[in-house]
Amino acid sequence: MAFALRRSLRASNPTFKQTTRLSGAVRRNGPSVARFQSSLSGAQSTRLADIDASKLQVRPREQPKELPASSTLKFGHTFTDHMLTVPWTVENGWGTPEIVPYGPLLLEPSSTVLHYAQTIFEGMKAYIDSEGQVRLFRPNMNMKRMNTSAKRIALPTFDGEALLNLIKELVRVDKRWIPKEPGHSLYIRPTLIGTQKAIGVSPPNEALLFVILSPVGPYYPDGFKPVSLYGTTEYVRAAPGGTGAYKLGVNYAPGILPQTHAAEKGYAQNLWLQGPEHYLTEVGTMNMFVTFRKPNGEYELVTPPLDGMILPGITRDSVLALAREHISGKNALPNLPKNLTVSERPVTMKEVKDASLAGNLVEMFGAGTAAVISPVNKIGYLGEDVHIPTGEDGMGPISRPIWTELVGRQTGAIPSDWSIVV
Amino acid sequence: MAFALRRSLRASNPTFKQTTRLSGAVRRNGPSVARFQSSLSGAQSTRLADIDASKLQVRPREQPKELPASSTLKFGHTFTDHMLTVPWTVENGWGTPEIVPYGPLLLEPSSTVLHYAQTIFEGMKAYIDSEGQVRLFRPNMNMKRMNTSAKRIALPTFDGEALLNLIKELVRVDKRWIPKEPGHSLYIRPTLIGTQKAIGVSPPNEALLFVILSPVGPYYPDGFKPVSLYGTTEYVRAAPGGTGAYKLGVNYAPGILPQTHAAEKGYAQNLWLQGPEHYLTEVGTMNMFVTFRKPNGEYELVTPPLDGMILPGITRDSVLALAREHISGKNALPNLPKNLTVSERPVTMKEVKDASLAGNLVEMFGAGTAAVISPVNKIGYLGEDVHIPTGEDGMGPISRPIWTELVGRQTGAIPSDWSIVV
Numbered sequence: 090m091a092f093a094l095r096r097s098l099r100a101s102n103p104t105f106k107q108t109t110r111l112s113g114a115v116r117r118n119g120p121s122v123a124r125f126q127s128s129l130s131g132a133q134s135t136r137l138a139d140i141d142a143s144k145l146q147v148r149p150r151e152q153p154k155e156l157p158a159s160s161t162l163k164f165g166h167t168f169t170d171h172m173l174t175v176p177w178t179v180e181n182g183w184g185t186p187e188i189v190p191y192g193p194l195l196l197e198p199s200s201t202v203l204h205y206a207q208t209i210f211e212g213m214k215a216y217i218d219s220e221g222q223v224r225l226f227r228p229n230m231n232m233k234r235m236n237t238s239a240k241r242i243a244l245p246t247f248d249g250e251a252l253l254n255l256i257k258e259l260v261r262v263d264k265r266w267i268p269k270e271p272g273h274s275l276y277i278r279p280t281l282i283g284t285q286k287a288i289g290v291s292p293p294n295e296a297l298l299f300v301i302l303s304p305v306g307p308y309y310p311d312g313f314k315p316v317s318l319y320g321t322t323e324y325v326r327a328a329p330g331g332t333g334a335y336k337l338g339v340n341y342a343p344g345i346l347p348q349t350h351a352a353e354k355g356y357a358q359n360l361w362l363q364g365p366e367h368y369l370t371e372v373g374t375m376n377m378f379v380t381f382r383k384p385n386g387e388y389e390l391v392t393p394p395l396d397g398m399i400l401p402g403i404t405r406d407s408v409l410a411l412a413r414e415h416i417s418g419k420n421a422l423p424n425l426p427k428n429l430t431v432s433e434r435p436v437t438m439k440e441v442k443d444a445s446l447a448g449n450l451v452e453m454f455g456a457g458t459a460a461v462i463s464p465v466n467k468i469g470y471l472g473e474d475v476h477i478p479t480g481e482d483g484m485g486p487i488s489r490p491i492w493t494e495l496v497g498r499q500t501g502a503i504p505s506d507w508s509i510v511v
Numbered sequence: 512m513a514f515a516l517r518r519s520l521r522a523s524n525p526t527f528k529q530t531t532r533l534s535g536a537v538r539r540n541g542p543s544v545a546r547f548q549s550s551l552s553g554a555q556s557t558r559l560a561d562i563d564a565s566k567l568q569v570r571p572r573e574q575p576k577e578l579p580a581s582s583t584l585k586f587g588h589t590f591t592d593h594m595l596t597v598p599w600t601v602e603n604g605w606g607t608p609e610i611v612p613y614g615p616l617l618l619e620p621s622s623t624v625l626h627y628a629q630t631i632f633e634g635m636k637a638y639i640d641s642e643g644q645v646r647l648f649r650p651n652m653n654m655k656r657m658n659t660s661a662k663r664i665a666l667p668t669f670d671g672e673a674l675l676n677l678i679k680e681l682v683r684v685d686k687r688w689i690p691k692e693p694g695h696s697l698y699i700r701p702t703l704i705g706t707q708k709a710i711g712v713s714p715p716n717e718a719l720l721f722v723i724l725s726p727v728g729p730y731y732p733d734g735f736k737p738v739s740l741y742g743t744t745e746y747v748r749a750a751p752g753g754t755g756a757y758k759l760g761v762n763y764a765p766g767i768l769p770q771t772h773a774a775e776k777g778y779a780q781n782l783w784l785q786g787p788e789h790y791l792t793e794v795g796t797m798n799m800f801v802t803f804r805k806p807n808g809e810y811e812l813v814t815p816p817l818d819g820m821i822l823p824g825i826t827r828d829s830v831l832a833l834a835r836e837h838i839s840g841k842n843a844l845p846n847l848p849k850n851l852t853v854s855e856r857p858v859t860m861k862e863v864k865d866a867s868l869a870g871n872l873v874e875m876f877g878a879g880t881a882a883v884i885s886p887v888n889k890i891g892y893l894g895e896d897v898h899i900p901t902g903e904d905g906m907g908p909i910s911r912p913i914w915t916e917l918v919g920r921q922t923g924a925i926p927s928d929w930s931i932v933v
Contacts, residue, residue: 163709166709166711193618193620197616199725201764202624202625202630204630204702208764210626240768241765242767243767278626280625283764287585288587290763290766290767303621324753325751325753330745330747338625341712344712345664346663349665
C-alpha cells in the first residue's frame with residue numbers, strides 16, 4: 090500500500106528520479122497511511138506537517154564511491170555515498186524527506202545561516218556489533234536535545250522519532266561504510282540550518298535539516314594518550330543567560346582562537362574557566378570530570394552542574410549513570426572502587442590545584458561522543474603547570490572501568506537498553 | 512596594460528566567460544602590475560596572496576532583473592543583479608575576485624559555517640547624491656572592523672582597501688539599483704564564511720568572502736516612530752570574555768528568541784540588560800544612547816563604553832564624534848544645545864528609571880546602519896513601564912540635530928570627509 094502511494098507521488102513530482110523500497114523499520118514506525126493520503130490529496134490541515142518518515146524518497150548514487158582504508162580515516166574528513174535532507178517552510182511545515190547522493194547544497198547568499206549563525210547540530214555514532222548488526226547509542230537523547238536546541242535559536246522543532254527512523258534508514262543505506270575494526274564507528278551529524286532568503290534578524294520562514302555520515306577511527310589510534318590543557322581565563326565559552334547549555338553552532342567557532350592560543354603555548358586543548366573564581370566548565374568541546382580523594386579515603390567523581398553554561402552531554406549523562414548504578418548496587422562495575430561518591434557541583438581551579446599539591450587529585454578526563462573518554466595529565470594555569478596523575482594506560486582508576494562498560498554498551502558487547510539495533 | 516594582462520588571463524582560464532573593462536578607481540588603486548605579473552607567471556611567493564582588485568573578473572547577468580518600485584522594498588528582501596565573490600585557501604591565500612550574477616552558492620554540507628557558525632559580516636550603505644554621484648559612508652571603518660572580526664573567529668584577514676575597491680566596482684555595476692528617493696539607499700552586505708569541507712573544530716583551510724546588495728527604503732517610511740523596548744534580564748547578548756565586541760554571526764541568531772518574547776509582551780524590540788546591576792548595553796541589534804538632564808541643567812549624552820561587550824558601531828562612533836565636535840566648537844550643529852557633555856560610561860536601569868520618575872530623562876535612542884537613529888518611548892522593566900520623553904516628530908532635542916547632520920553627511924548634502932564618492 091505504502092509502495093503504491095509512493096508510485097503516485099513519483100508521477101506527480103518531476104524532480105523525482107528513482108525510488109527504492111524502504112526497509113522494514115521505516116514502514117513499521119511511520120505515520121499511518123491515512124495521514125499520508127490526506128497530505129497527498131492536498132487537504133489543508135490546521136496544523137503544519139511534521140516530519141513524516143513514510144514519505145521518504147530515496148535516490149541512490151549511481152556510482153558508489155570506493156571505500157577508504159580504515160587506517161587512513163581522519164575525523165570528519167570522509168563522507169559516505171548519501172545524505173538525508175528534509176526541508177521546512179513556515180507555510181507548510183516539514184516537507185518530503187529525501188536520501189540523495191552526498192553532494193553540495195545550493196544556498197542563497199542571503200540565507201540566514203550564512204549571516205546570523207542560525208544552525209544547530211548533533212553528534213552520534215553507529216557501531217557494527219560482533220554479529221554484524223548496526224547499533225546506535227541512546228539516539229533518543231540526541232533527538233530530544235536537538236529539539237531543545239532548535240527552540241532556543243528559533244528553528245522549527247520536529248517529531249524526534251520520525252527523524253530517528255529516517256537516520257536509521259540512511260545508516261542502513263550506507264551500512265557498508267561502517268568500519269568494522271575495534272574503536273571504529275560511523276559518525277552521524279544531523280544539522281538544521283535557517284535558510285530564509287532575506288537578511289532580517291527574525292525567525293526564519295525556511296529551514297533545512299540534513300544528516301551526513303562520516304566513517305571514523307578511534308580517537309587515540311595507539312591507545313590512550315593523556316592530553317595537556319591550557320586553562321583559558323581570557324575568553325569564555327558560555328556565560329549566565331547565554332547559549333552554553335544548547336548544542337548550537339554559535340558555541341563552537343568562537344572557541345577556535347582560544348584553542349589556537351592553547352596550542353601556541355604547547356597545550357593540546359583548552360580548559361574553559363568561568364568567572365573570577367575560575368570555575369572549570371568544559372574541556373575544548375567535551376564535558377569535564379575530575380576525581381578527588383577525600384580525607385576519609387573515599388573517591389569523589391565530580392562534574393560541573395547543568396547550570397545553563399554546561400552542555401548536557403550524552404557521554405556525560407552515561408558516565409554519571411554508570412557511576413551511580415555502581416554505587417547503588419544496581420549494576421556494580423568490575424574494578425571500580427566501591428567507596429565512590431558522585432557529585433554535580435562547581436569546581437574551581439584552586440580546588441584542583443590544592444588537591445594536586447596535596448596528592449588528593451586522582452584523575453581528570455573529558456567526555457564526549459567523538460573521543461568518549463579523554464584523560465588529562467596537566468593544566469597550564471596562570472603561568473604554571475598543575476600536574477594530574479594518569480595510569481599506565483593513560484586512564485585512571487575511576488575512568489578505566491567506566492570507559493570499559495561504556496564502550497561495551499556502545500558496541501553491543503555488553504547488553505543494555507542504551508544500545509538500539511538499527 | 513592591465514587590459515592586455517586580463518586578456519591573457521582569459522585565455523588561460525577555461526571557466527572565464529566574459530570580461531568587462533574595469534572603471535577607473537580599481538585600476539588606479541589596484542596593486543602594481545609587477546605583482547600581478549608575478550602571480551600570473553606562477554612564481555611561488557613566500558607570503559600568501561592578498562586580495563588583488565586588479566585581478567577582478569566580471570561576468571554580467573545576461574538578462575538583468577526588473578527594478579522593483581521603491582515603495583515595495585522590504586529591508587533585506589530584494590537583491591540586485593550581481594554579487595562579488597573572493598575565495599580563499601590556506602595554501603594559496605586569496606583567489607580571483609569575481610563579480611557574477613546574483614545566485615545560489617554551492618556549499619558542501621560539511622562546510623564549517625553550517626556546523627560551527629564561522630561567519631562574520633558588515634552592513635554599509637550607498638547613497639545617490641543630488642548630483643547623481645554614488646556615495647559610501649566611512650567605509651574604511653567597515654573594512655577595519657571586518658578584519659578585527661575575522662581574527663577573532665579564525666577567518667583569514669585581507670587588504671581592506673582592496674576589498675573596498677571591489678565593493679565600489681560592484682556598486683558601480685549595479686548602480687541602477689540604488690533608489691533615488693529621500694531616505695532610500697543600497698544596503699551593502701559583505702560576508703565571510705568558513706567553507707572547510709570537514710567537520711573538525713579548527714581554523715578553516717577554505718573560506719569564501721561574498722558581497723551582496725539590497726535596495727532599501729527608509730526604516731520609518733511615515734516619519735519617525737518611537738519604539739517600545741522590553742528590558743531583557745533572562746538572556747544576555749554578550750558577556751565578559753565573549754564575542755559581543757565583534758561583528759560575528761554568532762551574536763545574532765541567539766537574539767531572535769528574546770526578541771520574539773519581547774514582541775509577545777507587546778514591545779517592538781528588546782533592550783539587553785547585563786549582570787545583576789542591569790546595565791543597559793544594546794537595543795536589539797543597535798547601539799544605545801540615553802540623554803539625562805543634570806542638576807546644573809546640562810545635558811549628558813551617554814552610551815555604554817567599549818568594554819568588550821559592546822559592538823563598536825560606526826553610527827555610534829559618528830554620533831559621539833558629531834556631539835564632541837559640537838562641544839569643542841570645531842563644528843557647532845544648528846539647534847543642538849551648547850550645555851552638553853558626552854560620556855562613554857555604564858548606565859543601569861535604576862539610573863534610567865530614577866531619572867524618568869524625577870523628570871530628568873531627556874531621551875533615549877538606538878543607533879545603527881539600518882535605522883540610523885531609532886527613538887525609544889518606553890521600556891518594560893520588571894513588570895512596569897519606564898516612560899521616556901519623545902518630541903513631536905519622535906526624536907528628542909539631542910538626537911534631532913545630530914540625525915540631521917548625520918544624514919546630511921551620509922547623503923552628501925552636507926560636505927564632509929566621511930562621505931566617499933564611488
